[in-house]
Amino acid sequence: MIRMVARALRCARSLAVPGIALASACVPVENAGPPQINEPARDYAATTLQGEIVSLESLRGQVVLLNLWATWCGPCRMETPYLQSIYEEYRDDGFQIVGISMDTGDAADDVAMFVDEYAVTYTILHDPTMQGMELYQVLGLPATFLIDREGVLRWMRYGPIPEDDPDFLRALSDVLS
Numbered sequence: 001m002i003r004m005v006a007r008a009l010r011c012a013r014s015l016a017v018p019g020i021a022l023a024s025a026c027v028p029v030e031n032a033g034p035p036q037i038n039e040p041a042r043d044y045a046a047t048t049l050q051g052e053i054v055s056l057e058s059l060r061g062q063v064v065l066l067n068l069w070a071t072w073c074g075p076c077r078m079e080t081p082y083l084q085s086i087y088e089e090y091r092d093d094g095f096q097i098v099g100i101s102m103d104t105g106d107a108a109d110d111v112a113m114f115v116d117e118y119a120v121t122y123t124i125l126h127d128p129t130m131q132g133m134e135l136y137q138v139l140g141l142p143a144t145f146l147i148d149r150e151g152v153l154r155w156m157r158y159g160p161i162p163e164d165d166p167d168f169l170r171a172l173s174d175v176l177s
Contacts, residue, residue: 034137046125075160097122
């Protein structure tokens with residue numbers, strides 16, 4: 001764990017964008033191909049708007065909904081209130097949502113305004129070089145990945161999650177129980 005954090009910090013320093021570090025670009029190439037259900041989730045880390053690195057590894061032991069999105073994405077805007085409501089309903093059960101903005105360049109202010117506008121209280125990170133899209137083989141946004149407490153990918157969706165989607169709710173229930 002300490003080696004992984006040290007590697008992430010070294011990588012982040014080498015990839016620094018003014019005020020924003022990104023550790024995901026140092027992910028090994030062995031993650032070729034699309035992610036697979038029932039396989040370990042791919043290691044990924046990005047930064048908060050305050051510059052702190054958060055990795056999926058650091059969230060092990062919790063159920064994590066990894067949501068790749070952008071401020072300019074219409075479907076992302078439509079699903080955000082639903083994701084917020086799901087987070088509020090299940091956060092006391094060890095459930096975390098990690099929303100990672102794929103807004104490029106110096107968009108931290110735009111991301112912060114989006115968070116305020118939609119009253120988002122779950123974890124928001126920023127990946128200005130969009131490494132998460134390559135890592136998780138995402139062609140369009142949003143893309144969402146449900147990861148169990150052991151770090152295994154249990155469900156995924158390329159595209160928005162409709163409210164009360166039975167497949168999503170069933171998968172969430174399974175990993176929370």
